[in-house]
Amino acid sequence: MSHSDTRVTTTDGVVEGVDHNGLHSWRGIPYAAPPMGDRRFRAPEPATAWSGVRLAHSFRNAAPQARRYTTIGINKYQPVSEDCLTLNVLAPATRSGPLPVMVFIHGGAYILGSSLTYRGDSLVRAGGVVYVSINYRLGTLGYLDLSGFSSEERRYDSNLGLRDQLAALQWVQRNIAAFGGDPDNVTVFGESAGGNAVTTLLAVPSAEGLFHRAIAESSAPALTLKAQWARQFASTFVDILGETHDDPIAALHSATPAELGRAGDVLSRKVSKMIPGALPFGPTIDGDLLPIDPIDAAAQGRTLPVPLLLGSNLAEANLFAKVFPVLPTSPEALDKVLAGADDDARQRILDAYPDYPAPETCRQIMADMIFWAPSVAIADGHSRHAPTFMYRFDYSTRVLDATGFGATHGIELFGVFGLFTSRIGGLLTVAGDRKSARRVTAEMQSDWASFAATGAPRSGWRRYDTTTRAVKVIDDPSRTELDPHAERRKAWSRYQAYSEVPLGGGIPSQE
Numbered sequence: 001m002s003h004s005d006t007r008v009t010t011t012d013g014v015v016e017g018v019d020h021n022g023l024h025s026w027r028g029i030p031y032a033a034p035p036m037g038d039r040r041f042r043a044p045e046p047a048t049a050w051s052g053v054r055l056a057h058s059f060r061n062a063a064p065q066a067r068r069y070t071t072i073g074i075n076k077y078q079p080v081s082e083d084c085l086t087l088n089v090l091a092p093a094t095r096s097g098p099l100p101v102m103v104f105i106h107g108g109a110y111i112l113g114s115s116l117t118y119r120g121d122s123l124v125r126a127g128g129v130v131y132v133s134i135n136y137r138l139g140t141l142g143y144l145d146l147s148g149f150s151s152e153e154r155r156y157d158s159n160l161g162l163r164d165q166l167a168a169l170q171w172v173q174r175n176i177a178a179f180g181g182d183p184d185n186v187t188v189f190g191e192s193a194g195g196n197a198v199t200t201l202l203a204v205p206s207a208e209g210l211f212h213r214a215i216a217e218s219s220a221p222a223l224t225l226k227a228q229w230a231r232q233f234a235s236t237f238v239d240i241l242g243e244t245h246d247d248p249i250a251a252l253h254s255a256t257p258a259e260l261g262r263a264g265d266v267l268s269r270k271v272s273k274m275i276p277g278a279l280p281f282g283p284t285i286d287g288d289l290l291p292i293d294p295i296d297a298a299a300q301g302r303t304l305p306v307p308l309l310l311g312s313n314l315a316e317a318n319l320f321a322k323v324f325p326v327l328p329t330s331p332e333a334l335d336k337v338l339a340g341a342d343d344d345a346r347q348r349i350l351d352a353y354p355d356y357p358a359p360e361t362c363r364q365i366m367a368d369m370i371f372w373a374p375s376v377a378i379a380d381g382h383s384r385h386a387p388t389f390m391y392r393f394d395y396s397t398r399v400l401d402a403t404g405f406g407a408t409h410g411i412e413l414f415g416v417f418g419l420f421t422s423r424i425g426g427l428l429t430v431a432g433d434r435k436s437a438r439r440v441t442a443e444m445q446s447d448w449a450s451f452a453a454t455g456a457p458r459s460g461w462r463r464y465d466t467t468t469r470a471v472k473v474i475d476d477p478s479r480t481e482l483d484p485h486a487e488r489r490k491a492w493s494r495y496q497a498y499s500e501v502p503l504g505g506g507i508p509s510q511e
Helices: 121-127 160-179 193-201 227-242 248-254 257-274 294-299 318-322 331-340 343-351 359-382 398-402 412-416 423-428 434-454 486-492
Strands: 007-009 014-016 018-020 023-030 053-055 071-073 086-092 099-105 130-134 181-191 213-217 308-313 388-393 470-474 479-482
Touching: 007 160, 014 023, 023 121, 086 121, 086 160, 099 121, 099 160, 099 193, 099 434, 121 130, 121 434, 130 160, 160 181, 160 193, 181 193, 181 434, 193 213, 193 308, 213 412, 213 434, 227 248, 227 257, 294 359, 308 359, 308 434, 318 359, 331 359, 343 486, 359 388, 359 486, 398 423, 412 434, 423 434, 434 470
Parallel strands: 014 053, 099 130, 099 181, 181 213, 213 308, 308 388, 388 470
Antiparallel strands: 007 014, 018 023, 023 086, 086 130, 470 479
């Protein structure tokens, strides 16, 4: 079948996409050169131009990660490779005038995920937008700050995954008009680590002009690391390589991605033993690309002054308690995590949760610590100099409630991307929730698309400010709450994250 009507000329060459069911899609377009060989641990470089027509019919490699995270079917896995810096574009087949652009950054704790997961068909159909999804480097290859090991012979750049995201946004500025998108109306949005990427990008001065609105779903701002912690994590990683290689610095370049990934797993276990729930991979406040913590940037009026929509889910931690046990929820673990707070602040936090140490209360404390309270802090600061809208996603189905998940981490994506009608979504709504799920989906897609087009969700969603703290509770039906859980918010306002605490004895040498 010919797809010549989907041929588009980019600054690097001509790409041919696919025409399907009223949409045009282009997949696997390189936005930077493969970060392989001498480019490993270096900032992304421009993609190599090509002659002729490049077929952009299928998704390309995911970034290197554990194989179990790349499952796409029964005994089917997406291939992984360091040659992973590609993006995908999806647009209505019939376009009149430039459309708003929505660039999605996937989540996965900066160690897993790919642009294949959320394809965007439903959002594009409902919202009339051009949708872009991107891959970026993960784990040791993307979020380990080895810059302290730079020498005259070899340089290591910081914030590689973050630089990849910037390179993708620069590609959008150069090329999206050819796909029917408006380069002057770009919304960057993401969930979990992708939400962290969004709130981090707000504090990157060189990102100015690359996007004009931002949506952060379940951002985890604590994934952004202070320089001293990032340096210690990198040093420990090199020590781990030294246990199996005579020259660990040389091994950084000779080891396979899988070998580096296994060493990264060891590092993660060591870090988690020191601070339960802490992760060694994330953007680094390097004083260069990222000069300041995003929460501090918001408080000081130094975030990019673009409209921001952000929020979290009612029961974020349930997914981790049941499926991914990376968040500490026992009283003993919480005591260790809260070590960054002084005695008074720690007591105020625990007093704000009268049912502590009940298991569900411990889960709520962790969810508030990682997702909700830091997002409120960013909203407080950002709202003083740019339009800000905040939500809490409460919607759950009978199946989700019966299985103990509720409105847990990531469930809002089923609304944003119209996934309640997918195979998995159908299972979640089988007990009589299909109509309500459709209503929530329609509402969210309308709000998200309206925000992308105009900088504001639909009428009726009140702006957030520090006077009223109006929060839209997304449910069936939705409602507005003013300053929900005020006592919790006040208690968390004095909390220092673990990365604020002096390293002391450092990372344990033994597992």
